[in-house]
Amino acid sequence: xxxxxFDTWFxxxxxxxxxxxxxxxxPGKGVTSAAIKNELLAAEAMIAAGYVKGSAxxxxxxxxxxxxxxxxxxxx
Amino acid sequence: MTENLEKQHIEYHIxxxxxxxxxxxxxxxxxxxxxxxxxxxxxxxxxxxxxLGQYSLLEFTQTxxxxxxxxxxxESTFLPAYIIKYSVxxxxxxxxxxxxxxxxxxxxxxxxxxxxxxxxxxxGLSTTKTLPExxxxxxxxxxxxxxxxxTMVDQIAWWGASEFLIPEGWVPMLKKIYDDIRTKYPxxxxxLHMAQLLRVPTGLIKFKxxxx
Numbered sequence: 001x002x003x004x005x006f007d008t009w010f011x012x013x014x015x016x017x018x019x020x021x022x023x024x025x026x027p028g029k030g031v032t033s034a035a036i037k038n039e040l041l042a043a044e045a046m047i048a049a050g051y052v053k054g055s056a057x058x059x060x061x062x063x064x065x066x067x068x069x070x071x072x073x074x075x076x
Numbered sequence: 077m078t079e080n081l082e083k084q085h086i087e088y089h090i091x092x093x094x095x096x097x098x099x100x101x102x103x104x105x106x107x108x109x110x111x112x113x114x115x116x117x118x119x120x121x122x123x124x125x126x127x128l129g130q131y132s133l134l135e136f137t138q139t140x141x142x143x144x145x146x147x148x149x150x151e152s153t154f155l156p157a158y159i160i161k162y163s164v165x166x167x168x169x170x171x172x173x174x175x176x177x178x179x180x181x182x183x184x185x186x187x188x189x190x191x192x193x194x195x196x197x198x199x200g201l202s203t204t205k206t207l208p209e210x211x212x213x214x215x216x217x218x219x220x221x222x223x224x225x226x227t228m229v230d231q232i233a234w235w236g237a238s239e240f241l242i243p244e245g246w247v248p249m250l251k252k253i254y255d256d257i258r259t260k261y262p263x264x265x266x267x268l269h270m271a272q273l274l275r276v277p278t279g280l281i282k283f284k285x286x287x288x
Binding site: 007010011013014016017018019020021022023024025026027028030031032033035036037039040042043044046047051052053055056057058059060061062063064066067070071072073074075076 | 115116117118120126127128145146147148149150152153154155156157158159160161162163164168173175177178179180183184186189190193203204205207210211213214215217218220226229230233248249252253256257260261264269272273275
């Protein structure tokens with residue numbers, strides 16, 4: 001599903017009862033209001049098309065055994 | 077608003093979110109039988125944010141609003157997460173979207189930050205619900221300037237998340253573990269191991285443990 005403009009999408013959300021929207025933005029070179037809106041529309045299009053991960057992220061790294069020993073031995 | 081009044085305003089909200097985050101933290105610690113002031117290293121576990129099988133911040137938030145976290149299969153450069161709140165016929169809901177969902181530690185911090193928005197009570201002063209307000213907020217966030225009510229509440233949510241994820245009572249034990257790792261394994265990246273232990277980004281650990 002393609003969403004044509006942020007304004008259209010936003011007005012649609014208002015119709016669905018939107019009362020507040022907030023963003024976590026990564027500051028840096030190239031960040032603009034338009035770029036943020038485009039990324040939001042891309043995410044919304046993926047969600048609308050069902051491209052959503054079935055499970056939440058999980059840990060992929062483990063603490064080395066020798067570090068676990070240090071942690072387990074720590075006492076105050 | 078004068079500079080002095082603005083400062084007082086910020087300090088007031090920081091104090092309120094700190095109290096709210098500590099209250100949330102108490103519930104999560106108690107429900108998961110985790111210690112407020114651990115004496116042994118093996119008592120330290122990541123505070124559940126959205127993890128199944130534990131009483132998480134998400135689960136607690138769901139007692140006050142119909143909250144969900146969505147993990148789209150997309151990548152973003154500038155927008156790692158956002159939250160949209162809805163209200164229909166006095167039923168409230170919150171849709172949290174986390175696009176930066178490849179890194180577990182980052183996803184936990186972002187989710188906690190967005191969930192904090194469900195616990196900030198300001199009588200609607202900081203809501204963003206019109207197109208001009210959205211444009212103003214995005215411009216402020218993109219430029220990293222201004223502290224109007226909308227951007228301020230965002231900073232407050234970050235603060236609340238950082239307070240929530242690393243309980244103050246854990247700091248002495250965490251410092252002890254950090255020092256022990258550095259002493260026994262000076263060639264290891266102690267900060268990385270702390271991040272693996274708590275499952276939060278290293279920057280947050282540096283901030284909370286007041287590391288150089």
